Amino acid sequence: MERLENNTSTSQPILRNLCFAGLTMLLVVHFLMTLAVTLPPTPLSVQYARRIDGWIYPYFSQNWSFFAPDPPTEDAYVMAQYRYKSAGDIIAESSWINLSRTFNQVVQRNRLSALEIVQVTLLNASGDVARSEIFKDGRLDNDRLNRLVATNRQPPALHTLERIAMSCSRAVGIPGEPVAVRIALLYHRFPRFTHRSQPDNPLSDNSQVVFPFVPFEAVASL
């Protein structure tokens, strides 16, 4: 410390003090901006929203609410149904396959499974689909979705779910050459805490959303 003082205090004290003050200011401003984007909007953060966003995004974007204020009250399952060419070139449809449950079971058996990342991808993408523009007041806007699918511009999250299903076609044992796939989101509501011994309720309102078939694409296998 003393040696450093001898080196610096005699040579560059003003520069050092300026740097210190500048870095302190920078740190304070940076974390005030961080607080402004992580906490609920205030009149101040709304007024300076553009500047705050410009500072924080993309490198410091963050959300640490972690199941708060409201944790999930239902399971969202991603289901897939395949259309495939069976023997004699007849087009057949498979039964619905619960992709989420399949990956969940793999990860439950092995917490360090390489498929955990696919499970997370399914979860995040299905959440994004539910928040995308194809839903209006919590219900699927079929007209809009059909327009988007026809021009191959479905939301990236939905397309990602479709591509996961495409990559899984062999693993789930589709008996012929798959030609199309469609996705459904199935919601199972949990019972309230006081009724926790009861099973999930698969027949709750708005429990299933089915998307149209899309043709198969070349996707790397899992």
Place this chain on the structure above:
Amino acid sequence: MKILLRGLQLLSEASLRSAVKQRQTGAALMRIALGSLTIIFYALHLKQRNFLWGPSGVVSWPDNLALLAQSRTYTLYQFFPSPLGAECLYWLGLVVSFMFTLGLFARFSSILFFLFTWSLYQRNWYAIDGGENLLIILAFYLMFADLSGLSLDRMLFPQRRERTTRWLAGMLHNFAVIACLVQLSILYFESAFYKIQGHVWANGTALYYVLRTNEFSLPGWTDLVWRSAALVTVGTYGTILFEMAHPFLLWHPRAKYLVFAGAVCLHTGIGVLMGLPWFSLTMISAHTVLFDDAEYLAVLRWVRSQIQSISSGSREIAVVRATSAAPSRP
């Protein structure tokens, strides 16, 4: 005038203090921990690299480009859109992570580490669990820290001097370490802030809903927890209390040990029960900067003394055994 002079004097003292590097061991341990996690992440997904990050991967190129444009960002993968390009970036990313973890050309490799890790996550927008968000932010701050502690650089180039002015390097390092700590405080503060607004967090049943979710359950274990009203209440309130206290106790010289122990327990539970091991390990790794160099040195001395006492104890036992086994004289 007097106040101004006093203010200037305080500023000068503070700036002088801030020029001396603090918590180099903690920063180095964070480098090793985050780097190791990234290496394991790359290696674990070796077989799935084309599916996750390749041009015919799970997120199609047009979708990836649309998402990048929407968030006004980039990934190195977009500049090398061929299968060979993605392959090279994957292997280069792995090499960079090794360099970063070992501390080879620490400053340079920390910049590359940020760039490659950032690019990896931007290529697959949906493969995120919260841990990588913190990892990216910490990797950004660590670019300004002195990560040469416990590094190959120290072994290979012991005489190498920093090109930057010494006090400036020290100041940048300390501010980077403070940034890591403040970031950690904000993380827990925000988490607690939102939890106390939630109805089921307030009535002590939130843990039930989290653990009942199929994605975050471990059959045979989580149902044991959510079936018990006592465990659910203690777990819910315990989480809120810990997260509320964390940002404040983190700065206390003694209470920070409690914070560290709490973080290890909470995140081990999350990692095992909820199946979020990478998130949990990243969170625990971030706590390595809580302790200063003297504290790490004290721990090292204690471990050495324990090893010595154990080895001398076992030597004594061996001598006793040898003596008792020797044939006694008639």
